[in-house]
Amino acid sequence: MAAHHHDHGWGETGVAVAAGFRRVLWAALAINFTMFLIEWAAGIGSGSVSLQADALDFLGDSANYAISLFVLGLGPRWRSGAALCKGIAMGAFGLWVIAATLWSLVFGGRPSALVMGSVGVLALAANLVSAFLLYGYRQGDANMRSVWLCTRNDAIGNLAVVAAASGVFATGSNWPDLAVAAIMAGLALYASVLVIAHATGEWRLAGDTGP
Numbered sequence: 001m002a003a004h005h006h007d008h009g010w011g012e013t014g015v016a017v018a019a020g021f022r023r024v025l026w027a028a029l030a031i032n033f034t035m036f037l038i039e040w041a042a043g044i045g046s047g048s049v050s051l052q053a054d055a056l057d058f059l060g061d062s063a064n065y066a067i068s069l070f071v072l073g074l075g076p077r078w079r080s081g082a083a084l085c086k087g088i089a090m091g092a093f094g095l096w097v098i099a100a101t102l103w104s105l106v107f108g109g110r111p112s113a114l115v116m117g118s119v120g121v122l123a124l125a126a127n128l129v130s131a132f133l134l135y136g137y138r139q140g141d142a143n144m145r146s147v148w149l150c151t152r153n154d155a156i157g158n159l160a161v162v163a164a165a166s167g168v169f170a171t172g173s174n175w176p177d178l179a180v181a182a183i184m185a186g187l188a189l190y191a192s193v194l195v196i197a198h199a200t201g202e203w204r205l206a207g208d209t210g211p
Helices: 002-006 011-046 049-071 076-107 113-137 142-171 175-206
Strands: none
Touching: 011 049, 011 113, 011 142, 049 076, 049 113, 049 142, 049 175, 076 142, 076 175, 113 142, 142 175
16 A cells, blocks of 8 residues: 555556546536536525535635646645645535624525525536546545545535425525535535545555655
């Protein structure tokens, strides 16, 4: 295992994996940035905290994919360092969502269930496509793992947004929206811990091999 982490080169198989991963990342980047624009506008327009949180998650994933593309051909320390930064960003996102949820709890009104539901279904479809593309790379290094965890969390979050829309429609209150936003924050914080732990372990195993 240690030899794998100390290897500066990809090897023939690794080069093929990297090339495939790069193509998948470009596709996922385009999907996620487009969905960020759509969902952010819908979240602001409808007053839904869970949609806004999911939109920011799409933006974070877009940055995640862009960073992953940048470090893909670099050494183990670059890749594990990038994964560490992304893990910290996931944690920051989780804390932001918690703060936004608390603010909405005090000052927010009832969001539009129709907008939440329709945009949530669209976002779910986009994330399922991304998850399908990235599934084969879920057991790679910390950089690949961080990408997979982000995409998986997004799909779970989209299902929760659709469920929240049903809850808002049925109850006439914003509680389902706030509950889902809190769940999404918890997922982000949990994924952050996993990625940081994995990336830190790879950084240490890389030893003094350099970037």
